[in-house]
Amino acid sequence: MEQHTVSFTVPKDDFSSALAWVARSLPSKPTQPILRGVMIEADDDGLHLSGFDREVSTRVHINAEVDEPGSILVAGKLVSDIVGSLPNKPITMRYEDSTVTLSTGSSRFELRPMTIEDYPVLPKLPENTGTIDPHLFSQAISQVAVAAGRDDTLPMLTGVHVEIDGSNVVLAATDRFRLAVRQFSWNPSDSSSKATLLVPARTLADAARSLDPHNNQDIAISVGSGENIGKEGLLGIEMNERHMTTRLLDAEFPKFRPLLPQNHTALASVEIDPLQDAIRRVSLVADRNAQIQMEFSEGSVTLSAGGSEVGKATEQLQCAFTGEPLTIAFNPGYLKDGLAAIGSQRVVFGFTMPSRPAILIPEPAELPEADAEGNFPTPSTEFIYLLMPVRLPG
Missing domain, CATH: 3.10.150.10 (DNA Polymerase III, subunit A, domain 2)
Structure with missing residues (x-):
């Protein structure tokens, strides 16, 4: 040749x-x-x-x-x-x-x-489905992808579940120990577009991380149009002069909405940065990924860890708390991931029981009042991080 x-x-x-x-x-x-x-x-x-x-x-x-x-x-x-x-x-x-x-x-x-x-021939981008602000794309993907599973033998948990309904988009990801759900609006090419997709979380997270922070040009998302949305099994992303495609996952994402509690017996509002610092400190005496206990009462939350041969640590932080006092324990890594994803200065925890999942959400402008039974409805929010507790010792 x-x-x-x-x-x-x-x-x-x-x-x-x-x-x-x-x-x-x-x-x-x-x-x-x-x-x-x-x-x-x-x-x-x-x-x-x-x-x-x-x-x-x-x-x-x-x-x-x-x-x-x-x-x-x-x-x-x-x-x-x-x-x-x-x-x-x-x-x-x-x-x-x-x-x-x-x-x-x-x-x-x-x-x-x-x-x-x-060398194999690169796939062509599907038809354009809509566009999204790059900063919103990056934030939303980073908030949910952290909760996706990493076990390739369970492919339905390694993806980000994407629901498109006109201008509304819902993203969700779970590894069975936590669930992250984010809602936002985008600019669809067709306002009647509807689709449910499962996209590899690792690929989406890489795409979000590789964005130029100074770029303000909308990102184009391509999964087809009309009745052909998702039919090619391919998702395309166009950002500036960069194009990428990824194969969609052929698996069924778990039904996640029934997992989200509608009411809570207690709500707590804590400043995130001091809480993250306290978790890092008390974790120093905990075995790898051993639990962090959090004791909530009016005005304060007390963190504690350890108790083995190494020793024990406790730290108390200010906390706005309403409801019945409770003690609950979490995996510190999963807790820190959730706090980092919140994206606001303060986090609101919603609790039902120490043995049931808690929610973490950005602090809303106003917390809801308790109903006649003393329960608090979940505040309106675009982002929820649901976290399974760890069994308390004893």
């Missing part, structure tokens, strides 16, 4: 950022070695970099001076590490005589290319 020379020069920062974004989605132990590759296509428009492991695809465009157009397939993480380590000078990449040369200043690397003919 006739070989073509490929040559281009590209700004280091742009190249490094694009390579890092594509490489982060590549598998470290792929089923086929070719899937470790990043495809670099050089043409009159600049460079198109892409990666695909048959589950997740990524594609990004950057500007470059292309002397000789063509395509190069190289080991993605290796090239990303090399470019990331180079000084901030323009980088020239050249493919000739079965060798890829990377050079800038006095640095020069010679790499073996991968065989382009064996």
Whole structure:
């Protein structure tokens, strides 16, 4: 087969950022070695970099001076590490005589290319379904993805459940020990759109983390339109010059709404930062992920942990509390995750019994009054983190 020379020069920062974004989605132990590759296509428009492991695809465009157009397939993480380590000078990449040369200043690397003919074709984006503000997307995904399971033998728990009903979207995720639910509005292409999807949580979380915090351009979400929403089994995300797709999970998410308590025997409002600090301190004497006990009463909450050979710690914080005093215990890691996801200065806990799940929500403008039986309805909220308690000792 006739070989073509490929040559281009590209700004280091742009190249490094694009390579890092594509490489982060590549598998470290792929089923086929070719899937470790990043495809670099050089043409009159600049460079198109892409990666695909048959589950997740990524594609990004950057500007470059292309002397000789063509395509190069190289080991993605290796090239990303090399470019990331180079000084901030323009980088020239050249493919000739079965060798890829990377050079800038006095640095020069010679790499073996991968065989382009064996590389899989990237999937096309489905039809656009709607757009969402990037900061809202990032916040909502980070709030729910933390509660998703990581056990691949239970695929229905490794995804984020997505319900689309016109302009309303509900996200939910659970690993059986906690459940996170977030509601928000977006801009649907069709106001009558309805769909239920299960998207890999890890991929969504990576997409949210990789957003440019200075970007204010809406993100386009593509899962099809009309009756074809979700039918391709693919979700596409477009952000600036970056496109990605992921396979949807073919599994049934548990029915989660019956798990959310409607009423509570007690409510507590606590400032989050001092509470997080106190959890970290008292956890120092606890065994790994051993429970943190929280004793709520009027005006205060007392945290305690330990009691083994290492020792015991207690700390008391101010707390606005209404209802029957109670003592409840949580896994400290799950508790800290929930507090970090709240996104407000104070958290409101809703309790029923020490043996039943509690809810954590951002503090509303006004807490509800108790009904005739002394129960408090769940305050109106866009985000709920439901946390299973740990059995109290004794």
